[in-house]
Amino acid sequence: MSLPNDLKYSKDHEWLKLDGTSVTIGITAFAAQQLGDIVFVELPKVGSAFKAGDALGVVESTKTASDVFYPISGKVLAINEALLDAPELINQDPYGKGWFVQIECSNPAELDTLLDANAYAALT
Numbered sequence: 001m002s003l004p005n006d007l008k009y010s011k012d013h014e015w016l017k018l019d020g021t022s023v024t025i026g027i028t029a030f031a032a033q034q035l036g037d038i039v040f041v042e043l044p045k046v047g048s049a050f051k052a053g054d055a056l057g058v059v060e061s062t063k064t065a066s067d068v069f070y071p072i073s074g075k076v077l078a079i080n081e082a083l084l085d086a087p088e089l090i091n092q093d094p095y096g097k098g099w100f101v102q103i104e105c106s107n108p109a110e111l112d113t114l115l116d117a118n119a120y121a122a123l124t
Helices: 029-035 108-113 117-123
Strands: 014-019 022-027 038-042 055-061 065-069 074-079 101-105
Antiparallel strands (some): 014 022, 022 101, 055 065
């Protein structure tokens, strides 16, 4: 399994792409593979604020339902509305078209708690 080196990763299998204070979040290919065929996604409302560890939403697959968590604190700037009609994008392109939310990070120090690609690979 190839992991993009330009991303950060959480121990809960979310990935984060940093762009200044804006951060895009999704789930890793490992998580998507473990879930199986994803058939439904519940996403937060734009503008909602949250803390690290709060539930971001729910992913349902043919196998199970699983919560997705915010690895860092912030406010939701945008959601990937395409997932509402095509949740299979998560399985097909987890690091591209399968992103979940874009957020504004409210505590940049939390980014230091995340894993790089090598550390995440060792975890999985």
